[in-house]
Amino acid sequence: MTAATTDIAAFFQQSNQVKCETIDLLGVEVTVVREDLNHPVVQGNKLRKLKYNLIGAWEHKAKTILTFGGAYSNHLVATAFAAQQLGFDSIGVVRGDELENNQAIWSETLYQCQQYGMQLVFVSRTEYRLKQQGPTVKTLLEQTSDLFVVPEGGSNAAAVKGMAELLADLPEVISDISHLICPVGTGGTLAGLIKGVHDQSWHCKVYGVAVLKGLQSVKSDINQWLGEQESTVNWQILPDFHCGGYAKSTPELESFAIAFKQKHGFSLDKIYNSKSFYALAQLIKNGVITDKDKPVIIHTGGLQGGVF
Numbered sequence: 001m002t003a004a005t006t007d008i009a010a011f012f013q014q015s016n017q018v019k020c021e022t023i024d025l026l027g028v029e030v031t032v033v034r035e036d037l038n039h040p041v042v043q044g045n046k047l048r049k050l051k052y053n054l055i056g057a058w059e060h061k062a063k064t065i066l067t068f069g070g071a072y073s074n075h076l077v078a079t080a081f082a083a084q085q086l087g088f089d090s091i092g093v094v095r096g097d098e099l100e101n102n103q104a105i106w107s108e109t110l111y112q113c114q115q116y117g118m119q120l121v122f123v124s125r126t127e128y129r130l131k132q133q134g135p136t137v138k139t140l141l142e143q144t145s146d147l148f149v150v151p152e153g154g155s156n157a158a159a160v161k162g163m164a165e166l167l168a169d170l171p172e173v174i175s176d177i178s179h180l181i182c183p184v185g186t187g188g189t190l191a192g193l194i195k196g197v198h199d200q201s202w203h204c205k206v207y208g209v210a211v212l213k214g215l216q217s218v219k220s221d222i223n224q225w226l227g228e229q230e231s232t233v234n235w236q237i238l239p240d241f242h243c244g245g246y247a248k249s250t251p252e253l254e255s256f257a258i259a260f261k262q263k264h265g266f267s268l269d270k271i272y273n274s275k276s277f278y279a280l281a282q283l284i285k286n287g288v289i290t291d292k293d294k295p296v297i298i299h300t301g302g303l304q305g306g307v308f
């Protein structure tokens, strides 16, 4: 029995209480939006990206949520937990068939998904790329009635709508923002911020820090989700801070994240926020952002994925 939409709305209300703090980063006052504090499991951008996806699932009278992710996916564990809380069953299609029947090599993330009741289905990397067109998922779609598919990373128009609400929820004291910064994986978070800036009629620059190489499809997805709204906003993806690619790092990135925690007292996850905060520090070092600016950076959570 799934929860009513009001219960779903109540679950996601937790995202309305936005916490912000100001830090001094290399002489520039930076506002950090601490979305990492919004929920212990459905953390950061996940709480916002899942909101309208799960409301959509309820409206479609779905019983089961099916979604996709890698062995360390923040999205997978957030979906497993939210689905369980709201009375849905969940299926996670996981990249890597070597994980099947070999729990010894499972990540903590996969154990958590299982603990939250998610059925895990492992597929080869080749099949994973096919998503809903892959034979395993096609069969599941045929066999399981009332199934609602949420894409990889939860990114779609529903996620963009949820993410855009963050800007309306910011405390009023945060105004005249010059730059808004977030990490970019599948692009839904950045697209949501662009939509939010458009909806609020702000004039700031929006920077998405790519955490992986090769972003052509991300740009076209963002254009598709946003339509004409994207052309009214000054946004760009910064491609030079992936530090070798997805989940890769450099000694400089690691030292930055460790020193950041020591100085400011909160952690940055390895995969996303270490890179976006590091990029912001580089923009300050290079004089692109100065002490005349009012940059705001979104801490998107992801701490279950680990810190340096």
Ligand SMILES: Cc1ncc(COP(=O)(O)O)c(C=O)c1O
Binding pocket: 044, 045, 074, 075, 153, 155, 183, 184, 185, 186, 187, 188, 189, 190, 269, 272, 273, 300, 301, 302, 303
């Ligand atoms: C913690 C965290 N931050 C940022 C991102 C990037 O978000 P998006 O995939 O919407 O670009 C992700 C991935 O989904 C994430 O888990």
